[in-house]
Amino acid sequence: MNSDPSRDTSGGEWWRDAVVYNIYPRSWRDTNGDGHGDLSGVVERLDHLAWLGVDAIWLNPIMPSPNRDWGYDIADYTAVHPDLGTLADLDLLVEAAGQRRIRLVLDLVPSHTSDEHPWFRAARSDRGSPFREYYVWRTPGTDGAPPNNWLGYFGQPAWTLDERTGEYYLHTFLPQQPKLNWWSSRVAEEFERILRFWFDRGISGMRIDALQTLVHDRTLRPNPAAGDRDTPLERRLGQRFLRSGAQPETHGFIRGWRRIADSYTPPRLLFGETWVPSVDDLAPYYGDGSDELGLAWNLPFLGCDFTARSLRAVVERTVAALPPSAWPAWAMSTHDGEGRAATRWCHGDPAAARCALLLLLTLRGTPILYYGDEIGMTDAVDTPGSGRRDTAETAAPRDRSRTPMQWAPGPGAGFTSSPRPWLPVPGADAPTVVEQRAAPGSVLSFCRDLITIRRRHHELVSGAMRFVPAPEGVLAWERGDGDFLAVVNLGPAPAVVTRDTADGEVLIGTDRHRDHQTLTDQVSLAPYEGLLIRLTRRPAADSDRSRESGRAS
Ligand code: NOJ
Ligand code: CA
Numbered sequence: 001m002n003s004d005p006s007r008d009t010s011g012g013e014w015w016r017d018a019v020v021y022n023i024y025p026r027s028w029r030d031t032n033g034d035g036h037g038d039l040s041g042v043v044e045r046l047d048h049l050a051w052l053g054v055d056a057i058w059l060n061p062i063m064p065s066p067n068r069d070w071g072y073d074i075a076d077y078t079a080v081h082p083d084l085g086t087l088a089d090l091d092l093l094v095e096a097a098g099q100r101r102i103r104l105v106l107d108l109v110p111s112h113t114s115d116e117h118p119w120f121r122a123a124r125s126d127r128g129s130p131f132r133e134y135y136v137w138r139t140p141g142t143d144g145a146p147p148n149n150w151l152g153y154f155g156q157p158a159w160t161l162d163e164r165t166g167e168y169y170l171h172t173f174l175p176q177q178p179k180l181n182w183w184s185s186r187v188a189e190e191f192e193r194i195l196r197f198w199f200d201r202g203i204s205g206m207r208i209d210a211l212q213t214l215v216h217d218r219t220l221r222p223n224p225a226a227g228d229r230d231t232p233l234e235r236r237l238g239q240r241f242l243r244s245g246a247q248p249e250t251h252g253f254i255r256g257w258r259r260i261a262d263s264y265t266p267p268r269l270l271f272g273e274t275w276v277p278s279v280d281d282l283a284p285y286y287g288d289g290s291d292e293l294g295l296a297w298n299l300p301f302l303g304c305d306f307t308a309r310s311l312r313a314v315v316e317r318t319v320a321a322l323p324p325s326a327w328p329a330w331a332m333s334t335h336d337g338e339g340r341a342a343t344r345w346c347h348g349d350p351a352a353a354r355c356a357l358l359l360l361l362t363l364r365g366t367p368i369l370y371y372g373d374e375i376g377m378t379d380a381v382d383t384p385g386s387g388r389r390d391t392a393e394t395a396a397p398r399d400r401s402r403t404p405m406q407w408a409p410g411p412g413a414g415f416t417s418s419p420r421p422w423l424p425v426p427g428a429d430a431p432t433v434v435e436q437r438a439a440p441g442s443v444l445s446f447c448r449d450l451i452t453i454r455r456r457h458h459e460l461v462s463g464a465m466r467f468v469p470a471p472e473g474v475l476a477w478e479r480g481d482g483d484f485l486a487v488v489n490l491g492p493a494p495a496v497v498t499r500d501t502a503d504g505e506v507l508i509g510t511d512r513h514r515d516h517q518t519l520t521d522q523v524s525l526a527p528y529e530g531l532l533i534r535l536t537r538r539p540a541a542d543s544d545r546s547r548e549s550g551r552a553s
Contacts, residue, residue, distance in 0.1 A: 012265075012266050012267050014056075014103070014204075014266055014267075014269075015205070015271070015294055015327070015366055017055070018055035018056045018103070018366055019053060019054050019055050019361070019366075019369065019451055019454070020054070020055070020056045020058055020105070020271075020329075020366055020367065020368045020369070021049055021052070021054040021056070021057050021058070021368075021369045021371065022057075022058045022059075022060070022331070022334075022335075022368055022369065022370045022371060023042060023057055023059050024037075024335050024371060024402050025037050025038070025041075025059050025062055026071075026083070026402075026422060027371070027402055027403060027404045027405060027415070027422075027423065028041050028042055028045065028371060028404075028415075029041025029042065029045045029405065029414075030404075030416035030417075030418065030421070031044055033416065033417045033418050034083070035416050035418035035421045035422050036083045036084070036422045037084075037404070037405075037416075037422075038083065038084050038085050038089075039062065039080065039085035039086075039089040039090055039092075039093050040085060040092075042059070042093055043093050043096045043097075045407075046096055046097055046100055046102065047100075048433065049100070049102060050100040050101075050102065051448065052374060052448050052451060053451035053452055053454075053455060054102060054369070054451075055102060055103065056102060056104070056105055056204060056205075056269075057097065057103070057104050057105065058105040058106075058207050058271070058368070059104070059107060060107050060335055061074065061106075061107040061209075062080050062081055062084050062090070062106065062107075063075075063076060063077055063078075063079060063081060064079050064080070064081045064082070065081060065114055066114055066116050066176070068114070068174055068176040068391070069173060069174055069176070069177060069392060070389070070402075071107070072107075072173070072177070073114035073115070073116075073173075073176055073177045074109050074113055074114055074117065075114040075116045076118075077108075077190075077197075078197050078198075087201075090201070091202075094201065094202040094203065095202075103204035103205070104202070104204055105203070105204055105205040105206065105207055105269060105271065106203050106205075106207070107206070107207045107209060108194070108195070108207070108208050108209065109210070110180065110208060110209070110214060111172060111180060111211075111213045112171060112172060112173060112177040112179050112180055112210075112213075113178060113180060114177065115175070115176045115177070115178055119131045119134045119135075120135060120178050123135050124162050124164060124165060124169070125164075127167070133181060133184045134180060134181055134184060134186065134187055134190075135169050135181055136169060136170035136179050136181045136216065137162075137165075137167040137168065137170075138167060138168050138170075138220070139167050139168075140161065140167070140168060146158075146159035146161075146168050148220045148223075149239070150170070150222070150223055150239075150241075150243070151237050151244075152173055152174075153173050153210075153213075153233065154174060154392045154393045154394065155236075155237060155393050156175070156393075158170055158171060158172055158179075158244060159171075160175040170216065172210070172213045172245065173392070174392060179213075179216065182214055182215045182249070182253065183215070183218050188253060188256070192257075192260060195260050195261075196260060199260070199261070199264050203268070204266075204268055204269060205261070205268045205269025205270065205271060205294070206268070206269070206270060206271065207271045207272075207273065208257075208270060208272045208293075209273050210273055210275065211273055211274050211275075211285065211293075212241070212245050212273075212274055212275055213241070213246075214245065214250045215245065215249045215250045215253070216243065216244055216245055216247065217244070217247055218247075222243065223240055223241060223243050224240050224242055225238060225239065225240065226238055226240045229277055229278065231275070231276070231277040231299070232303070232395070233395065234277070236395065246276075251285075251287065251292060254270070254272070254292040254293060255287060255292055257270055258270060258291055258292055258293075258294075261294075267294075269294045269295065270292075270293050270294050270295075271293065271294060271295040271296070271297075271329065272285050272293040272295070272296050272297060273297045274293070274296045274297050274299070275297065275299055276299060277299070277300070278317075279298065279318045279322070280317075280321050282296050282297075282299075282300075282318075282321065282322075283321040283326070286322060286326035287323075288325075289322070289323035289324060289325030290325055295327065295328075295366055296328075296329060297331065298314075298318060298328060298329060298330060300314050300317070300318075301314050301315070301318065301330055301331070301332075302332060306344075306345035306352070306356070307490055308470070308474055308488075308490050308491070311359065312475055315363060315467075316467065319364075319465075327365060327366065328363075328364070328365030328366070329365055329366045330360055330363050330365050330366070330367055330368065331360075331367075331368035331370065332345065332356055332370075332373070333369075333372075333373050333401065334370060334401065335370070335398065335401055335402050336394075336398055337395055337396040337397075337398055338396070339396060339398075339400060340373070340377060340378055340379045340401045341353070341373065342373070342377055342378045343378040343379040344379075346376070348376075348378050350431075350442070350443050351510060351511070351529065352490075353376035353443050354376075354443055354446045354447075354510035354530065355488045355489075355490065355510055355528055355529070355530040357373065357374075357443070357446065357447050358450065358488055358510060358530040358532060359475070359486075359488060361447075361450050361451060361454055362450075362454070362460055362479060362484075362486045363465065363477075364462075364463070364479070369447075371405055372405055372406065373447075374444050374447040374448070375406065375431045375432065375433060375436050375443055375444050376431055376443035377406055377431060379400040379401050380400045380401075380403040380423070380424065380426060381400070387399075387423075389422065389423055402423060403423045403425065403426065404416065404421055404422075404423060404424075405433075406425070406426055406431060406432045406433065407432060407433045407434060408432050408434040408435075409428065409434070409435065411425075412425060413425035413426065413430075413432065414432070414433070414434065431443065431444075440512060441511075441512050446508070446510060446512070449508055450508055450532070453507050453508055453532065457480075457483075457507075457534075459480030459481075459483050459484060460480070460484060463479045463481070463483065463484075464478075464479070464480065464481065465477055466478050468485070470487065470495075471495045471496070471497065472491065473489060473491020473492075473493070474487060474489045474490070474491065474495050474525065475487070476488075476497055478535075482535060483534065483535060484507075484532065484533065484534055484535065485499075485504060485533040485535055486530065486531070486532050486533070487523060487525060487530060487531050488510075488525075488529070488530035489525035489526065489527055489528065489529050489530070490528065491527060492527050493527060494524065494525065494526055494527065495524070495525050496522055496523065496524050496525070497522075497523040498521055498522055498523075499523065500521045503520055503521075503536045504518075504519045504534055504535045504536055505518055505519070505533065505534050506518075506519065506531050506532070506533055507532045507533065507534050508531075508532050509529070509530070509532075510528070510529055510530045510531070511526070511529055514531060519533060
């Protein structure tokens, strides 16, 4: 574990200083040739993460699961899926990562279980089962209809009739993911036990799945029609998930988990998946800034356009909405429908991918890299028909951002020796770690060098942040007390940022030829070029700090 006090200036909240790296374990590294990534593979490739400068790993679910939703349907909360390894392998991983000062965060799914979880098997075996109350049951109406209009996130009705016991049960996702009933105190007690089980084992925190679905309206009032301010999913389904989740009692549970997390040394991270439409909906999950989540998933950031205007707006709104002591999290890629930034934001252009990394790694908040972001890995072209693994009905196919990590050229991409990887490895022209490590101008070299700089200058981690004026298409922000300036040109034409009150030295450029350049008052940028600049003369007064200039002709 990170025992070096010089690396923790965050009052114990280590995640504020951390670069978090999200691994989809089935796609990282397969060590036994069965075509599925495994925990031993994470151990085997830890040196890549140590070299990159990562502080914590977040693993997507590793617990036993029939994989109807690839681990997000858990059948046993205190064990490891046999495809991925054993608890002993996990202990080894915690230890090996700790030796490299890398912490391990797991993914916990408290809103629903698998229908193969023993709790649900017992609950559905008989109406009188003591586990019946763990789930949400209702008798059909006289016309046999479900209890209300609620829809699930995959577009189906949120109720399925259990033939054997003659009642509907609630599920917010697939029918094979029955919703847990958080109005039962026994459910809450189970999860306190589960949290302690993992924290006692040296797990440094939990990413908590679908937190906005945790507590449903006990009286089952219908969901209203969706409006303009709802998520794209809610608008597509025509329904706001106002009552099927998001009840205020959720916060009491998070506070209870936070008390448990804070009782450990160092405190354990609670990183909530708060899949909500706006940062105003997100902010309450931080509580007063110290008593609920340590980090919260920022869907509006993930969903915004890769333009200076949109990014600035969402970052500023986030900062304004969060309690002053709360700490944002920034992620640009995900195993879910939004996919990878290198595709969604950057259209496969490595220069744009370097700009995206510059943004992610120098905003004030915790950057969450998704495996492959560091090489500009793109979404795979969807694998239709028999190759498809994700059966959930989502707007965008999710398999495409879950494909194996691209370690090296050649068959298996350094991921597996199996001729049948669980999802296809990419074609020959895809970026790989091996090739990019050898190339000083690569996305990987940029990412690694930028993380090194971030570690060297703590103002880039914890210092203040403010956007400064810049021409249309350019995003410019200062870190620290005007000590650093980051600029990215996300427009299609060259641009010039004029600053008449500060000189600077380029610490790193997305075009590495610009490293160490001395800048006076004109900062010129090619399209999709970004610079991180150390300012050598502090601006005098706000009004003089910088003036906008037009684009170069
Ligand atoms: C959010 C996860 O990221 C997603 O992959 C999953 O399908 C749902 N929650 C349900 O657990
Ligand atoms: Ca394997």
